[in-house]
Amino acid sequence: MLAYSYSVLLVIAVTTVTCRRQPWLRSGPQWSSVANGFNPYAIPSNSGSSENPEVTIRDGKLKGFTMRTVTSRPFSAFQGIPFAQPPEGPLRFQDPIKNLPWNGTRDAIAPSPQCIQLDLMTLFEVFGQENCLFLSVYTPNLPKSGRFNKKLPVMVWIFGGGFFMGAGSIYGPEYLLNHDIVLVTINYRLGPFGFLSTGDDASPGNQGLKDQVLSLKWVQNNIHAFGGDANSVTVFGESAGAVSIQHLIVSPVSRGLMHRGISQSGSGLCYWSILENSASTARRVGEMLNCTGTSQNMVNCLRSVDAQAIASVQLSLTEWNIFPLVIFGPVVEHNHPGAFLTETPEKAYRAYRAARIPWITGFTQDEMVWMMSALIQNATAVSEVNSDWERVGPIILGLENTTNTNVEIGRQIREFYMGNEDFSFETRHNFSRLFGDRFILECGLEAMRYHSQYTGAPVYGYRFSYQGRYSIVQKNGQDPQDWGVAHLDDLIYLFNNTDYFTITLQPGDEEFRMSQIMTNIWSNFATFG
Numbered sequence: 411m412l413a414y415s416y417s418v419l420l421v422i423a424v425t426t427v428t429c430r431r432q433p434w435l436r437s438g439p440q441w442s443s444v445a446n447g448f449n450p451y452a453i454p455s456n457s458g459s460s461e462n463p464e465v466t467i468r469d470g471k472l473k474g475f476t477m478r479t480v481t482s483r484p485f486s487a488f489q490g491i492p493f494a495q496p497p498e499g500p501l502r503f504q505d506p507i508k509n510l511p512w513n514g515t516r517d518a519i520a521p522s523p524q525c526i527q528l529d530l531m532t533l534f535e536v537f538g539q540e541n542c543l544f545l546s547v548y549t550p551n552l553p554k555s556g557r558f559n560k561k562l563p564v565m566v567w568i569f570g571g572g573f574f575m576g577a578g579s580i581y582g583p584e585y586l587l588n589h590d591i592v593l594v595t596i597n598y599r600l601g602p603f604g605f606l607s608t609g610d611d612a613s614p615g616n617q618g619l620k621d622q623v624l625s626l627k628w629v630q631n632n633i634h635a636f637g638g639d640a641n642s643v644t645v646f647g648e649s650a651g652a653v654s655i656q657h658l659i660v661s662p663v664s665r666g667l668m669h670r671g672i673s674q675s676g677s678g679l680c681y682w683s684i685l686e687n688s689a690s691t692a693r694r695v696g697e698m699l700n701c702t703g704t705s706q707n708m709v710n711c712l713r714s715v716d717a718q719a720i721a722s723v724q725l726s727l728t729e730w731n732i733f734p735l736v737i738f739g740p741v742v743e744h745n746h747p748g749a750f751l752t753e754t755p756e757k758a759y760r761a762y763r764a765a766r767i768p769w770i771t772g773f774t775q776d777e778m779v780w781m782m783s784a785l786i787q788n789a790t791a792v793s794e795v796n797s798d799w800e801r802v803g804p805i806i807l808g809l810e811n812t813t814n815t816n817v818e819i820g821r822q823i824r825e826f827y828m829g830n831e832d833f834s835f836e837t838r839h840n841f842s843r844l845f846g847d848r849f850i851l852e853c854g855l856e857a858m859r860y861h862s863q864y865t866g867a868p869v870y871g872y873r874f875s876y877q878g879r880y881s882i883v884q885k886n887g888q889d890p891q892d893w894g895v896a897h898l899d900d901l902i903y904l905f906n907n908t909d910y911f912t913i914t915l916q917p918g919d920e921e922f923r924m925s926q927i928m929t930n931i932w933s934n935f936a937t938f939g
Contacts, residue, residue, distance in 0.1 A: 570649025
C-alpha cells in the first residue's frame with residue numbers, strides 16, 4: 411500500500427531542473443528524537459500552566475491552550491492573534507496598518523473571526539466581520555528559558571476561495587502538527603473589501619495581498635517566541651491561495667519574507683489571477699450603492715455604506731449563473747509607494763525580478779468536477795450551456811476581454827473537447843477537462859516553465875490522483891466514485907475539520923495513510939527545501 415500511495419502523489423522535477431531525490435521525499439521519522447534535545451511528548455510552554463501555555467511577543471503576552479493531533483501528540487495553540495488594526499471605517503479599502511500592542515495577557519483561545527464574505531458553499535450567505543485580520547499559531551515546541559531550543563521550520567497557510575470566501579480558521583492543524591513544524595494560518599480581506607480597485611490612489615487594489623505581506627512580517631518579528639525559525643518560512647496555499655503564493659514570489663514588497671512556496675491548484679499566470687477591468691467594476695459598485703463622482707469621492711462614500719450591502723453587491727455583478735467566478739481579485743497597480751504588483755507576473759519573470767526560491771506546484775486529477783457536479787443539477791443551466799454556448803461559453807471561460815473573436819474561439823474549444831456532444835452526465839468528464847484545462851492546468855504548466863527558466867530555482871510538479879471515500883462533490887449531493895478527484899479534495903489530507911470536510915481521518919483509515927504521506931512530503935520540503 412505504501413508504494414502505491416507514493417505513486418499517486420509523485421513529486422517530479424520539471425523542465426530544466428535536474429531530477430534528483432530530495433531529502434524531503436524521504437519517509438523518515440515524523441517526530442524529532444529526544445537525543446536531538448527535543449521531547450515530542452512534552453507539553454511545551456514558556457510559562458503558565460501546562461494546559462494554558464503563555465508566550466510573550468512584541469505586542470504583549472498571549473495565553474493559549476493545548477491541543478492534540480489525531481494520534482494524540484500534544485501541541486500548543488494560539489488563535490485569534492491580531493496582526494493589523496481593524497480595517498473598517500476610514501481604514502476600509504486602505505493598506506493594512508500594524509496592530510497596536512496591548513497591556514496584560516491576551517487570551518488566544520477563540521478561533522479567529524472570519525472576514526466578511528459572500529460564501530458560495532452556503533448559497534451566497536453573507537457573514538463575517540470587517541475586523542478580521544487575525545492569525546493563529548500551532549507549535550509542538552515552545553522555547554524554554556535556560557536551555558538550547560531547536561528552531562523549527564515554519565509553514566504559513568493561505569486559504570483559497572476565489573478571493574471572495576474562506577478563512578484560515580476553518581483549516582485544522584491536527585494532521586500537520588504530527589510533524590516538527592510550526593503552522594501559521596492567516597486571514598486576509600476578501601471580495602470588494604480586499605480587492606476593490608479604482609486604478610488610482612483612491613483605492614489602488616490588492617489590499618488582501620498586502621494583508622498577507624503584513625502577516626508574513628509578523629511571522630518574521632514574532633515566530634521565534636513559538637519555537638519557529640524566521641529564516642525557514644514556507645508559504646503554501648490552494649486555489650486563490652496558490653495564486654497568492656506566486657504573486658508573493660514576484661512581488662518586490664514580499665522579498666525575503668518567504669523561503670519556499672507550495673501552490674496547490676492555481677498559479678499567478680492563470681487568466682483569473684490578474685483582473686483587467688477592476689476600475690470599471692469599482693465604478694459599477696459605486697453606482698449600485700449610490701456612491702458616484704470622482705474616484706476619491708466614490709471611495710469615501712463607500713466607506714460609510716453598510717458592509718453587508720457591499721458584500722451582497724457581488725451577486726449583481728455576475729453575468730451568467732455564478733460566472734465570472736472571480737469578480738474582485740488581484741490587479742496590476744499603478745506605480746505608487748507600497749504597490750504590491752506594478753507589472754504582470756510574466757513580465758516580472760522575464761525581467762528576472764522573481765524570487766529565486768524552491769517551489770512545489772500541481773493539481774488534482776479532475777479539478778473542475780466540483781463545479782460541474784453542481785452545474786449538472788441545474789436543468790436550466792445545462793440547457794443554456796447546450797443551446798446558447800456562443801453567449802455563455804465566453805463568460806464561463808473568461809474569453810470576453812481577451813479578443814473580439816471570443817465566440818469563434820469558444821466554439822473551437824468546445825468542439826475540441828466535446829465534439830458534437832452536449833453536456834450531460836455521460837459527457838461530464840470531457841466537459842470537466844475543458845474547464846480544468848482553462849482554469850488550472852494550462853496556466854499551471856506555463857507557470858512551472860516560467861519559474862524554472864527565469865529563476866533557476868528547483869520546481870517540482872505533481873498530480874494528485876488518490877481517490878478516497880470523501881470528496882467535495884458530496885457537498886453537491888454527488889457520489890465521489892462518479893466524478894474522480896476534484897478541486898479541494900487534496901485538502902482532506904492536509905487539514906482536519908474544514909468547513910468543506912467536517913470528518914476527521916482516523917489512524918487505520920486508508921485515507922489517513924494518504925494524509926501521513928502527503929503531510930510528510932509537505933513538511934519535509936519545508937524542512938529541507
